Every structure is written in structure tokens, then in C-alpha cells.
Amino acid sequence: MATTADTDAMRRAIALAARALGATSPNPVVGCVILDAAGQPAGEGFHRRAGGPHAEIHALNAAGDRARGGTAYVTLEPCDHTGRTGPCSRALAEAGIARVVYAVGDPNPQATGGAGTLRAAGVQVEQGLLAEEAEAGNAAWLASVRLGRPYVLWKYAATLDGRIAAADTTSRWITSAESRADVHRLRAEADAVVVGSGTARADDPHLAVRGVDGAVQPLRVVVDTEATAVRPGARVLDGAAPTLIAVADDADTTHLKAAGPGDEPVDVVRLPRAEHGLSVPALLAALHTRGVRSVLLEGGPTLAGAFVAAGAVDKVVGYLAPVLLGAGPAVLGDAGITTIARALRLRMTETVRVGPDLRVTATPGDSPADSTTTAVPTSHKER
Numbered sequence: 001m002a003t004t005a006d007t008d009a010m011r012r013a014i015a016l017a018a019r020a021l022g023a024t025s026p027n028p029v030v031g032c033v034i035l036d037a038a039g040q041p042a043g044e045g046f047h048r049r050a051g052g053p054h055a056e057i058h059a060l061n062a063a064g065d066r067a068r069g070g071t072a073y074v075t076l077e078p079c080d081h082t083g084r085t086g087p088c089s090r091a092l093a094e095a096g097i098a099r100v101v102y103a104v105g106d107p108n109p110q111a112t113g114g115a116g117t118l119r120a121a122g123v124q125v126e127q128g129l130l131a132e133e134a135e136a137g138n139a140a141w142l143a144s145v146r147l148g149r150p151y152v153l154w155k156y157a158a159t160l161d162g163r164i165a166a167a168d169t170t171s172r173w174i175t176s177a178e179s180r181a182d183v184h185r186l187r188a189e190a191d192a193v194v195v196g197s198g199t200a201r202a203d204d205p206h207l208a209v210r211g212v213d214g215a216v217q218p219l220r221v222v223v224d225t226e227a228t229a230v231r232p233g234a235r236v237l238d239g240a241a242p243t244l245i246a247v248a249d250d251a252d253t254t255h256l257k258a259a260g261p262g263d264e265p266v267d268v269v270r271l272p273r274a275e276h277g278l279s280v281p282a283l284l285a286a287l288h289t290r291g292v293r294s295v296l297l298e299g300g301p302t303l304a305g306a307f308v309a310a311g312a313v314d315k316v317v318g319y320l321a322p323v324l325l326g327a328g329p330a331v332l333g334d335a336g337i338t339t340i341a342r343a344l345r346l347r348m349t350e351t352v353r354v355g356p357d358l359r360v361t362a363t364p365g366d367s368p369a370d371s372t373t374t375a376v377p378t379s380h381k382e383r
């Protein structure tokens, strides 16, 4: 039975882990808190970047001798393998930790087994404390392990009547400055930000993170089949963040050879064509190979439709502005859905006011019967 001290320590570990969202791929975010034998805080830490020390090692270093006889609270099962760093299971046992409480088992076949090693070394091991909270904090990474492809969050900004641009294609700015700042937080938490060639042509977007302290810049990806939308001088080529242009196997990319910062070649990935544009599964596989575990899909509607059709949208975040346009492109293009029976039903998980706008979060899955009937309070969060 977990005590209040156990729960407080694990909650702190989960909060620590969240500080590194967007910075650790291809690794998960992990937090660790160590209480000494008397139950007093002795050390804490979190995994800051791939290749750097794991959370447990930071916490053990901070705790020093006070780790002996103490309890370590870890958001993910301590690893049992030697990668770029040594196994945390052994480090914990060697430091004399008497008890390890972890929230979520490690699904990664190469890293799992830490709990067994700890038990074999005589350490008391417990699993499952605040597992749901810890899983939510690592949702993208856990899903990427399960799916074998990056987790995809599709974000859009729309008017209340579901338009993402006016009939004359002008679209700046539909939503408020507060919503746009919130999007920079989503970018900071993602490993890659993806747009299609239509958006690149219409908006010349920058796609880097601004205004988020300590953010690791995501990979900026433009899906540009014919290699015609991203021209030398495009804002995505300014060097503020890494950039990748996805093109067809046979596209002519001569103009990108010296269009990067300092006249460097632009990073290009060649992919097979699909019926329209490029293959979405091939794109996601290529990103996964490059260590991308979470993608923020920023549109536009045509590419988003292709992702939905491919079953490759894991979460939707819509920013709805109290604005009406009456004409102009809709949020989502053709997703291969032609009849109501095939509609993609989502489960609403959060609705929050952001400045004058409403941010709606939903995930694919069965819709609970009551989800369409309740009035939306000013700020309402459910799990």
C-alpha cells in the first residue's frame, strides 16, 4: 500500500520527467526521486538528452551516501542494458538502494529486465504507482514503441465554422497570440514538425520554436513530392532548426544542393510515391529511422487527410477561434471517408480556453455516450 510520501515522491518524479519532453528522443522522458532511509529527500534528477546520464544516475549522484538504505522512485522501469550509458538497475543496487518503486514497465525489449536484476540483488521492487499519470507523460514514446512508428499529433487552427483559411487563401491570423504561443509549446515537445507542400507554398512557414526557454528545436519537415515548393531563401532553410525535405524518388533537387545555411546542401529524403503525393507510412518510417518518436503534424488539410486515411493520427488538437468565414478550405481534406458509418469517431479528452479561443483535444477510439451532451465549462479536463 503506497503511503502519501510514496505518492508525493512519484508525482515529483513525473513532473521532473516532463521537463525534458522533446529533448530525449529516441529515448523516453524519465524522472527519479530518492528518499533516504529516514524518508527524507536525498536526491532527484531526470534524463535530459539521449546519450546523457539516465534519471537514476543524476539522482544517485545527488544523493551520494544517503542513497544507502533509501527508496528510489522512477517513472519508468530502470533499464538493464548497457547502451551509451551503463545499466541503471546495477547502479541502484550498487549504491545500496533498498527499495525501488517504478510506475511503468519498460516495453523496449532491449532495455527491459531491470526489475528482475534488482530483485536478484535483494532490492525490494514495486511497480504501478501512478502508472496512468506516468504513462500520460510518456504517451508519445510508449506509443512509438508499440506502433513501430512515430506518434502523430495533428494540430490545426480554425474558425468556429471549421475553416482554416479564407476563400482568397489568406489565413493569418485566425487564432489569437495566446493560441499561437501554445503551439510553440507543442512544437518544443515534438521531435519533428511536418507540413505539406501546399502550406509551404502558401505561408512560407518557419516552423521553429520561439519563446520557449531551453527548447530543443524540432526537425522541420516539408513533404514536397516534386521538390518545387521549398525554394532557396525559404524560411525553413534559415538554419534556426534542422530541416528535412521529403521528395519523390525521381524528383529533381538540383536547386537544393547549396540552399542550406552557409550554402550547405539541404537534407533531402527520397520516398516512394503514393496515389497522391508521397507514401505516409514510408515518411513515418524514414523519420523513425532518424530517431523521431513524436511528430507534430501542422497541416494543411490535404496532408492531414492523407494521415487520417493512413490511420496515422494518434491525437488531435484543434484551436477554435470565435470567428466565422463561411467560405474557404475546411480543416480536413479527403480522408477516404465517404459515408457516416465510416466516420472516424474520437474521444474528447480535454477542452481548455486559451485566450479568446478554445483548445479541444481528442484521440481516436470509442466515443463515450455522454461526450456530446454536456455543456463545456470555461476550463474542463478529464482523463
Ligand SMILES: NC(=O)c1ccc[n+]([C@@H]2O[C@H](COP(=O)([O-])OP(=O)(O)OC[C@H]3O[C@@H](n4cnc5c(N)ncnc54)[C@H](OP(=O)(O)O)[C@@H]3O)[C@@H](O)[C@H]2O)c1
Pocket (backbone or CB within 6 Å): 155, 156, 157, 158, 163, 164, 165, 169, 170, 171, 174, 195, 196, 197, 198, 199, 200, 202, 203, 223, 224, 225, 226, 274, 276, 277, 278, 279, 280, 298, 299, 300, 301, 302, 303, 304, 306, 329, 333
Ligand atoms: N489553420 C491551420 O491550422 C493551417 C495549417 C496548415 C495550413 N493551412 C492552410 O492550408 C492551406 C494549404 O492547404 P493544402 O491542403 O494545400 O496544404 P498541405 O496539406 O500542406 O499540402 C498539400 C500537398 O502536400 C503534398 N503531399 C505530399 N504527400 C502527400 C500525401 N500523401 N497526401 C496528400 N498530399 C501530399 C501534395 O502536393 P505535392 O504532391 O505536389 O507535393 C499536396 O498537394 C494554406 O492556405 C494554409 O494557410 C492552415
